[in-house]
Amino acid sequence: MRQGIVRRVADLALQIEPDRHVVLQWILHTPLPALGGQTTFELACEGQGERVITLLNHVLLQPGNTPPRLPQARAMH
Structure with a gap:
């Protein structure tokens, strides 16, 4: 795993x-459905951190007045 990618994320x-603290918990513990249900940390360990970078850039570039939010796992109903 490259520390640089985790820092960029x-x-x-x-x-x-x-x-x-919220960001650290998100990186370590939040499964990302858009990226196969793996956490950011798991993806970084597998050399797939750039996929998270792309996802976050997409979130930051969303138009509208709603503030961006970190991608979350879907709530179970």
Whole structure:
């Protein structure tokens, strides 16, 4: 795993969510359905961190007045 990719992900995530603790928990524990249900950390360990970068860039570039949010796992109903 390259530390650089995790840092890049964290830097982008902090543009969406300024709370470092929330970002760390998101990186380590939040499965991303759009990326096969793996966490950011798992993807980075597998050399797939660029996929998370792409996802976060997409979130940041969304038009509209709604503030961007970190991608989350879908709630079970």
